[in-house]
């Protein structure tokens with residue numbers, strides 16, 4: 001089978017799980033944070049550097065690649081793995097969410113989504129079938145069903161009709177999928193912030209037998225408590241023997257809290273995006289290295305980090321590069337932020353192995369946020 005999950009153990013202290021996802025491009029230990037590579041590259045990182053920090057799976061963007069260079073170009077190159085010289089696993093999102101976060105003049109109908117390209121302004125259209133056609137061409141190991149992520153807040157009737165359409169769209173995605181043996185299709189649970197709709201959507205989506213399920217419709221501006229509540233209502237309804245992917249979540253606290261509520265996979269543009277404006281995640285918390293206070297600080301970015309950036313460069317040097325908009329500076333902060341999150345997830349996996357994730361979370365939050373929340 002293209003994508004196969006192996007549940008290794010469940011933490012006795014929390015609902016956290018330790019697992020492995022087997023794909024045609026290698027095995028991924030979970031819980032896992034997946035770096036985001038929008039334009040077929042994790043911005044400023046080479047595949048060798050991503051391997052060096054231990055990344056086993058990265059995300060690519062259906063919407064962007066459809067617009068530029070075109071999924072037909074990538075297919076002609078032999079697929080995304082060959083095109084970007086990445087021989088480990090790739091996950092592509094279905095493009096719906098990106099249409100809503102990037103382009104204007106969009107219209108949703110039963111058929112699909114009409115919108116204007118955010119690059120050329122030309123009118124475009126993506127349907128469940130089109131999204132799967134693009135994702136089949138790109139060749140990612142895990143592909144996502146075409147769904148609608150309602151805005152937050154959204155009224156109950158809208159959320160209900162939207163999730164019912166997302167369920168109908170999932171069935172069309174299954175029909176359109178040409179390579180189920182090579183590319184695992186994940187369904188996406190919606191339902192907004194409404195408990196009964198979340199539970200209904202979970203039942204709808206899991207009624208379709210798929211290699212994994214995502215929790216969508218979250219991390220859209222709602223308070224974190226609401227997101228955690230939605231997780232508590234949703235993950236218990238998802239099959240234990242399949243991976244759960246919480247979409248768009250990537251701050252350290254949300255990653256750990258999500259794992260404690262049974263989530264196995266996460267993605268977010270945050271760590272790479274904030275790195276490019278000089279904000280870093282360190283063992284002592286968030287550190288904005290472009291801040292003037294680091295101008296003569298010749299200590300490492302994070303004294304407890306053994307990454308390439310922290311072993312070889314000072315805060316003063318990083319600040320200098322970021323202020324000068326030197327690409328080397330962006331590379332160094334991106335490298336460190338990804339290294340930090342991948343190490344955090346390694347620590348989380350080890351804590352689950354030892355049934356002490358709650359203690360690990362309390363100790364981590366104490367240092368990172370200065371107090372246990």
Ligand SMILES: Nc1nc2c(CCNCC3CCCCC3)c3[nH]c(NCCc4ccccc4)nc3cc2c(=O)[nH]1
Nearest residue numbers: 036038059060061093097149216217218219247248270
């Ligand atoms: N299908 C689908 N995708 C969703 C995504 C995109 C996940 N990242 C894909 C990735 C593919 C490659 C290109 C980049 C995106 C979400 N992202 C967020 N929050 C992000 C909130 C956020 C956090 C920090 C900075 C910006 C935005 N909520 C999401 C909900 C959904 C959803 O229901 N359905």
Ligand SMILES: [Zn+2]
Nearest residue numbers: 305307310336
């Ligand atoms: Zn570092």
